[in-house]
Amino acid sequence: EAQVTQNPRYLITVTGKKLTVTCSQNMNHEYMSWYRQDPGLGLRQIYYSMNVEVTDKGDVPEGYKVSRKEKRNFPLILESPSPNQTSLYFCASRNGAGELFFGEGSRLTVL
Amino acid sequence: GQQLNQSPQSMFIQEGEDVSMNCTSSSIFNTWLWYKQEPGEGPVLLIALYKAGELTSNGRLTAQFGITRKDSFLNISASIPSDVGIYFCAGDGGVQGAQKLVFGQGTRLTINP
Numbered sequence: 001e002a003q004v005t006q007n008p009r010y011l012i013t014v015t016g017k018k019l020t021v022t023c024s025q026n027m028n029h030e031y032m033s034w035y036r037q038d039p040g041l042g043l044r045q046i047y048y049s050m051n052v053e054v055t056d057k058g059d060v061p062e063g064y065k066v067s068r069k070e071k072r073n074f075p076l077i078l079e080s081p082s083p084n085q086t087s088l089y090f091c092a093s094r095n096g097a098g099e100l101f102f103g104e105g106s107r108l109t110v111l
Numbered sequence: 112g113q114q115l116n117q118s119p120q121s122m123f124i125q126e127g128e129d130v131s132m133n134c135t136s137s138s139i140f141n142t143w144l145w146y147k148q149e150p151g152e153g154p155v156l157l158i159a160l161y162k163a164g165e166l167t168s169n170g171r172l173t174a175q176f177g178i179t180r181k182d183s184f185l186n187i188s189a190s191i192p193s194d195v196g197i198y199f200c201a202g203d204g205g206v207q208g209a210q211k212l213v214f215g216q217g218t219r220l221t222i223n224p
Contacts, residue, residue: 043214098142102153
């Protein structure tokens with residue numbers, strides 16, 4: 001089944017404790033992206049990647065890092081999480097027709 | 112930057128009613144996408160539109176790409192309880208190529224049985 005898989009789905013952590021949210025897609029898409037979703041603010045793009053080893057900032061990149069060493073994986077790294085990074089995070093990949101496919105989301109709480 | 116205005120923000124309807132929502136932009140888009148998000152899940156693609164004037168249906172859902180390329184609407188006919196969720200429009204402006212989708216704020220649909 002074609003899908004985007006994120007882990008963990010739920011995480012509670014403390015300020016400053018580094019964490020990584022993994023994302024994997026099995027559709028051989030070149031383009032992948034991370035979004036955060038907050039009430040009243042909608043979906044905002046954090047980082048995107050056009051292809052392996054090519055990443056770029058989205059609208060809200062501060063406090064986040066990404067890497068794209070292989071086509072299928074696009075992890076999101078929070079080196080020193082802060083409470084304002086409490087949010088619902090979505091990974092997505094995009095096909096050649098421009099259609100974006102989302103993972104099921106990762107709900108992160110930073111205490 | 113590019114922005115999308117989606118309306119209405121929320122809708123409370125009776126089962127069986129038709130639903131209409133739309134998105135407008137101050138700039139031109141090359142692609143319009145409509146998504147539905149249910150609680151605890153990621154947005155799921157409903158309909159994709161690629162040409163100005165295009166009208167596309169997916170079951171009880173119909174969406175159109177506006178002639179001016181600055182707007183799109185989504186209609187749901189004869190609503191049923193499983194239509195409940197948040198509906199998002201998204202547009203690809205093409206200014207930076209294919210890497211930038213702009214999302215509307217969403218329309219929250221509630222259905223009274």
